[in-house]
Amino acid sequence: MAGHLVLCSCAGSQTLDADGLSTATGRTCSRVHDALCLAAPDVVARAFADVDTIMACGQEAEALTALAQEVGAPAPRFTDIRDRAGWGGGDPMPKQAALLAEAALTPPEPRVLDVVSEGLCLIVGPADLALAAATRLQDALTVTVLLSEGADAPQDRRFDAVSGRICRASGALGGFEITLDALRQIDPSGAEITFGAPRDGAKSHCDVILDLTGGTPLFPAHHKRDGYLRPDPKNPLAVADAVLEASQMVGTFEKVLHVRTEPSLCAHSRAGITGCTNCLDLCPTGAILPDGDHVTIDPMACAGCGACSSVCPSGAVSYDAPPVDDIFRRIEVLARTFRKHGVTPTLLVHDDYGREMIALSARHGGGLPDHAVPLHLPAIAVFGHAEMMAALGAGFARVDILPSPQTERDPINGQIMLANALAGRDAVRLAEVADPDALEHATGEAFSPVDYDTILPLGTRRQVTRVAAATMHDDTPVLPLPKGAPYGAVIVDTDACTLCLSCVSLCPSGALMDNPDRPELRFQEDACLQCGLCASLCPETAITLQPQLNLSPDALSPRILNQEEPAECVECGKPFGVASTIERIAGMLADKHPMFGAEKARMIRMCDTCRVNAMAHSTDNPFQSKPRPKTRTSDDYLN
Secondary structure, three states: OOOEEEEEOOOOOOOOOHHHHHHHHOOEOOOEEOOHHHOOHHHHHHHOOOOOEEEOOOOOHHHHHHHHHHHOOOOOEEOOOHHHHOOOOOOOHHHHHHHHHHHOOOOOOOOEEEEEEOOEEEEEOOHHHHHHHHHHHOOOOEEEEEEOOOOOOOOOOOOEEEEEEEEEEEOOOOOEEEEEEEEEEEEOOOOOOEEOOOEOOEEEEEOEEEEOOOOOOOOOOHHHOOOEEOOOOOOHHHHHHHHHHHHOOOEEEEEEOOEEEOHHHOOOEEOOEEOOOHHHHHOOOOOEEEEOOEEEEOOOOOOOOOHHHHHOOOOOEEEEOOEHHHHHHHHHHHHHHHHHHOOOOEEEEEOHHHHHHHHHHHHHOOOOOOOEEEEEOOOHHHOOHHHHHHHHHHOOOOEEEOOOOOOOHHHHHHHHHHHHHHHOOOOEEEOOOOOHHHHHHHHOOOOOOOOOOOOOOOOOHHHHHHHHHHHHOOOOOEEEOOOOOOOEEEEEOOOOOOOOOHHHHHOOOOOEEEEOOEEEEEEOHHHOOOOOHHHHHOOOOOEEEEEEEEOOHHHHOOEEEEEOOEEEOOOOOOEEEEHHHHHHHHHHHOOOOOOOOHHHHHHHHOOHHHHHHHHHHOOOOOOOOOOOOOOOOHHHHHO
8 A cells, every 4th residue: 555545524524435545546544534623633643643644635734734743743745625526416436536646646846946035116106106105115125116207206215216207127026127218316405305307218126016007017917927016006905905915025935937948949930030939929928039049938027827838839848837747647647547436537627716616616506526527737728739638538528628817718719729620529618607606517518428548648748649639530540720730731832842952951840851862852740840931931932831630650751742853963973953953054054144155054964073173174264363383393493
């Protein structure tokens, strides 16, 4: 047995099969407690005596941890099976077993970055609000008030004050950079404090910004920008909450690094030609910027929405909190454990907002149906088409996605459309519900059981997608996909293609290849990202893209898109270039250009080595220098 399992029936309000859960999870379960959170300390000590213990209660985690510390018992891990699987009706054991099996997985530690805030606070807004907020914050922070142009200078010297307007702002908590025009600083000399002369282009830095203007935010998706507080100035309670929050933003904080990048895989651009812009188009905070042939992500501006990871076709940007392979592993464990003890589950993907709605449904309604298995993620948009296909391939009959009011819908809707095209049915849905009753109805709708062999979702997102689609479509070799899909074929107009192979040299994934021995353009469909670079740079406009997923084995091997006979050197016979191209050039230049008349035209049909030799030994070479003087010898001097 691996570890210990502690169960509590919550005053007998839920049904728990201790033997079944113990068998399903491989963990010993001594007894089912009635109300462990109200039990005596010695009972808690015995329950948590094992070092590796999982407590199947999330609500009382804090209280039970304190009790464990009080009696010197090891603190257990906690997971909620009460709200998520205790009161949904039917047989809750398969879902409870699945949730406990998921809880037994060891989550990876996120990468973090230390952010230091020294408490430099800039308050922007009308004089009455800004000065009142500055008065409340002056003891906790180093405050500067930015008043609008034309405002009178405050006579209070307990904090600094300036006037002007912000023309540019960047950064985040602990590292804001502000550019101001018409900046006027305090002039304390004289009988009355006034503002000095204005100047443009002034730069300043601060750690926290409290924006009380109520106008246009300084940042896109401002609610996701750490250190930028923008309450409604007409709501005194919201302003007071923002002032209190700002007063706590002093010290060292841990910023989670949400995404990981691999620049060598990025298909953003090559040779100055733009290809993939998926992540740039979707980033709500503007944290992603072009950086040469790839993109760079500002970790301080990144809010961790995960949309960039779900739309990246190459894996150059991947979510890292948690990593994609950890999400695959959780999906597989949930599906496998449920199906082992139940029939067919559905998956409900949610964030913190969804967790609260599930809890309300359990406590004041009927709870989630017994087949609906919840999967909590820190951000909904990270669950892209690959994760959806992994869930369907692992054995979930349907995937319901529950967004929060702040969740961007466009990235998720695009991924749902792609996943449904790959699945060949409407297997993934966006649950736009506003109350727990509607959530129960949406997740309880009828569905068809899975009738295909399940998969083990291992590998990259592209690999998992391909394997999942293949197991769902035994008799469909090619799946048509919507425009913009990261899978597809390259169609070449052989009449227009001159086999210049410029597309080969710039293909970021190596899907387009040449043949070093013959003039050939080869293509491996499985590697194509549909970034569009080849079509954009083709000088003959001979390339078009066709979104599709080819499930046949042919997609895994190179195939010839265009080929021609090689030209042979008229001097040495070595193959070089494309025969049709050489003949076309010869026809255009021979006897029609002063540089290519008579014998010179023959050089067009020579390889590079022979051409150099012919030019070097020609008698009328326009680049030929004067004959070198004869070398003197001893005989010359003796004579």
